[in-house]
């Protein structure tokens with residue numbers, strides 16, 4: 001049996017591993033489908049403290065991994081396909097076959113940004129297509145970008161980008177913004193932001209990187225029209241979905257699927273809101289608000305400390 005099992009290899013998972021390993025718990029970290037997590041879909045990380053010159057995401061994740069390895073973390077490549085958290089020891093299956101058992105599990109499975117599903121989005125992923133303005137906005141200083149979405153995230157991203165860019169289009173599929181009133185007012189009053197209501201994206205255009213987008217206005221209506229905008233960056237802000245479906249049977253989640261934790265701790269709750277002793281969550285799988293690598297790393301640290309304390313009570 002393993003002392004601490006960690007699921008996920010983003011900043012939360014690796015940080016949990018560093019702390020768990022240094023506390024002598026010899027953690028096993030199951031890497032999951034995307035080694036290094038969401039961060040590896042961005043081009044450069046400039047806002048993680050400790051890297052004054054910025055760092056390539058793969059380099060940063062490799063640094064975190066080596067730090068975790070140095071203190072004795074064991075890594076398992078593979079995807080968790082099934083769990084049984086009904087009783088201790090908790091059971092976690094990798095690829096349906098390999099079984100891992102532990103009294104303490106840290107879930108750090110992250111969240112995935114939603115994309116529109118356009119083939120051209122895939123073509124330009126990392127070359128003008130991004131789902132994180134805070135991560136990538138800096139690369140579009142004094143340029144023209146578009147943000148898709150009409151919620152609070154889209155409005156926040158548009159405002160953030162308006163502080164850096166020459167012009168920001170906000171592409172909204174309905175004829176209104178769903179965002180809070182105050183965010184709507186900020187966006188609508190910002191001279192750098194042009195809101196394109198009732199527009200949908202047909203495709204992105206460009207050769208090596210994004211150079212434009214073809215949009216359709218009021219598809220299917222009498223005044224339907226196609227519009228082309230010249231842009232350097234295309235930001236998705238149509239929501240995220242936390243990677244927590246696997247745990248739905250055993251743990252409490254909010255209506256969007258984020259795992260619920262107890263108070264300021266990383267302690268998970270069961271569906272009836274009782275404490276799920278020995279099960280902890282860290283990073284974006286339990287954070288609908290901040291979604292930053294440094295915050296995820298901080299919560300990974302907290303989860304490992306919580307797990308250490310819990311194991312000492314057994």
Ligand code: NDP
Pocket residue numbers: 116148149150151152153154156172173174178180237238239240288
């Ligand atoms: P939301 O679900 O609130 O909004 C998603 C937006 O994306 C909607 O405008 C939706 O359009 C649009 N959208 C969804 N799918 C598509 C698609 N395929 N094509 C085009 N547009 C699409 O997500 P958010 O991430 O904005 O917010 C999530 C939660 O977090 C909300 O409760 C929000 O209030 C909260 N939040 C709060 C903040 C704050 O208080 N500072 C900051 C950020 C988020 P439609 O309206 O037509 O459905």
